[in-house]
Amino acid sequence: MLNVKKFVQGKDESLWITVWNQAFHEFEEFRNITLAEMAQWEKAPTFDATGMFIAELDGAPVGIVNAYVDKLRAEKKGFINNFGVVPEFRRRGIGRTLAEKALESLRERGMETVEAGAAADKIAANSLWESMGFQKVRVFSLMKRKLDNLPSNVGENLEIVLRKVQKPTAEDISIINRLGNETFSEHYNFRPASLEETRFFLIDDPIFKEQEWLIANLQGSPVGYVGVGVDSKYNEEKSTLAAWILDIGVLKQHRRNGIGTRLMIEAMKLMKTKNMTEAMLGVDDQNPTKAIKLYEKVGFTAARKDIAYQKTLC
Numbered sequence: 001m002l003n004v005k006k007f008v009q010g011k012d013e014s015l016w017i018t019v020w021n022q023a024f025h026e027f028e029e030f031r032n033i034t035l036a037e038m039a040q041w042e043k044a045p046t047f048d049a050t051g052m053f054i055a056e057l058d059g060a061p062v063g064i065v066n067a068y069v070d071k072l073r074a075e076k077k078g079f080i081n082n083f084g085v086v087p088e089f090r091r092r093g094i095g096r097t098l099a100e101k102a103l104e105s106l107r108e109r110g111m112e113t114v115e116a117g118a119a120a121d122k123i124a125a126n127s128l129w130e131s132m133g134f135q136k137v138r139v140f141s142l143m144k145r146k147l148d149n150l151p152s153n154v155g156e157n158l159e160i161v162l163r164k165v166q167k168p169t170a171e172d173i174s175i176i177n178r179l180g181n182e183t184f185s186e187h188y189n190f191r192p193a194s195l196e197e198t199r200f201f202l203i204d205d206p207i208f209k210e211q212e213w214l215i216a217n218l219q220g221s222p223v224g225y226v227g228v229g230v231d232s233k234y235n236e237e238k239s240t241l242a243a244w245i246l247d248i249g250v251l252k253q254h255r256r257n258g259i260g261t262r263l264m265i266e267a268m269k270l271m272k273t274k275n276m277t278e279a280m281l282g283v284d285d286q287n288p289t290k291a292i293k294l295y296e297k298v299g300f301t302a303a304r305k306d307i308a309y310q311k312t313l314c
Contacts, residue, residue, distance in 0.1 A: 002094060004101050007052035007064075013038050015054050015061040023064065023084025027119070028303065029142060029280065031234040033206075040206035045196045046070065051078075051105045055085070055094050062089040067102035069109050073191045078111035078313075095128055103132075107313050114313055115189075120305035134309035138188060139285045141292065143300040147272050147279055151298050156265055157258035160223070165213040168202045175215060176202065179225050183249030186288050207231050208246060210274075214266055216250070216259055224250035226263040228270050243271040245281035248291075255289065264298045 007016060013035055021032045041047060051067030063085040069078050080102045085094050099116070106114050116134060118125035165172045177198040184190050202211060208229030216224040227246035235241055245267055250259045268279055281300065283292050 001058060002097060003056045004053050004097060005056065007049055007054055009042065009049045012054060013042075016052070016064055019054065019061050019064045019084060019086060020082070022086045026087070029234075031231070031237045037206040040204065043204065044200050045194060046072075050109070051102065052082075053098060053101050053105070055098050057089060057094070062086045063094045063098050065098040065102045067105040069106065069111060070191065072194065076110055076112040078106035078109070078114045080106075080114060080116035083116065091124065095125070096132075099128065099132060103311075103313065111313055113310060115308055115310050117306055117308045120307050126307060129309040129311075132311065134311040136307055137310040138308035140306040140308065141283050141285055141302040142280065142304040142306070143283060143292075143295050144278060144280050144303045145268075145299040145301065147268055147277050149299075150268050150272075151265060154261060154265075154297060155258045156262035158262070160216040160218050160259055160262060162262075162266055163215045163217060165215060168199075168213070172213070172215070173199050173202060175222050176213065176225055176227075179215075179222060179249055179251065180247065182251055183224075183289075186252075188284055188286070202227075205229075207234075208244065211246065212270060214263060214270070216263060218254065218259075223254045224248075224259045224263055226267045228267050228274075230271075230274060230276065240278060241276045242278040242280055243274065243276040245279060250289075260291075260294050261298065264294065268298070 017033060017035060017038055024030045048069065048071065051069060053065050054061050055063035064082055065080060066082040067078060068081045080099065083098065085098070103114060116129055118129060120126070168176070173195060177193060177195050180198065181192045202213070208231055210230040210232065211227060213225060213227045215222050226248040229244045229246040245264070248260065248263055250263070271279055279300070281295065283295060285292055
């Protein structure tokens with residue numbers, strides 16, 4: 001018998017992790033998470049267990065979903081996150097049951113629209129959302145490149161002064177928070193990040209425990225930034241040496257001057273000093289700054305496409 005139960009914080013973490021580690025194992029950027037990492041995630045300023053549900057089949061956990069409401073977002077838009085079913089239990093209607101439970105939860109909390117996502121090559125997941133009345137609204141790319149033969153003389157700005165940030169101070173956190181909020185204000189799904197959110201990500205993130213940031217200064221003023229992150233557990237599990245571009249932004253009035261190009265090149269050089277051999281990043285293909293063109297310019301190519309779906313809730 002299938003039963004969908006509400007996640008109980010402080011009790012059901014092991015069940016959640018059991019499903020998570022099996023349901024998402026097939027994704028390239030995935031690695032197993034631990035109880036300690038989930039406990040740290042629960043300390044994040046944006047964490048909310050209200051919409052978390054676990055599907056159990058004959059008492060065994062087989063699926064999870066998080067019907068997430070961002071309490072700091074002005075618009076009444078909810079998100080279906082962490083949606084997964086253990087592979088051997090797929091195509092039994094468990095995913096649809098979880099999706100319906102998520103929609104019910106979001107309606108109860110007054111959401112007017114909902115967003116969900118699926119990898120472009122996951123036919124069953126895409127068909128599920130479309131059959132439930134969701135419409136495609138966005139495409140995202142996971143991009144990668146090897147860290148050999150880094151580009152040079154491709155229009156990078158040599159006038160900016162870069163400052164490394166390894167252990168962020170309160171001032172550094174404030175600068176990165178301000179730059180991020182200004183540079184992403186026109187982006188899809190944007191809402192301003194609080195200082196506490198930025199602080200948590202830079203200092204207490206349970207996955208990217210090794211981070212380094214570069215702040216670009218022009219005539220003494222910060223105009224852009226980039227963050228590099230290494231997940232040592234991912235590299236150990238996947239037998240690789242990969243690092244991520246965690247975030248990058250340039251103030252609008254300073255774009256198209258080679259600052260983003262310089263930041264990307266210097267970030268990859270920084271990865272090489274950490275003995276990494278591959279760089280990864282995620283991007284909205286329809287990003288208004290045309291960031292994907294920058295990433296392609298410095299050698300990144302798409303490894304996977306993800307689709308965002310949206311539905312109006314009645």
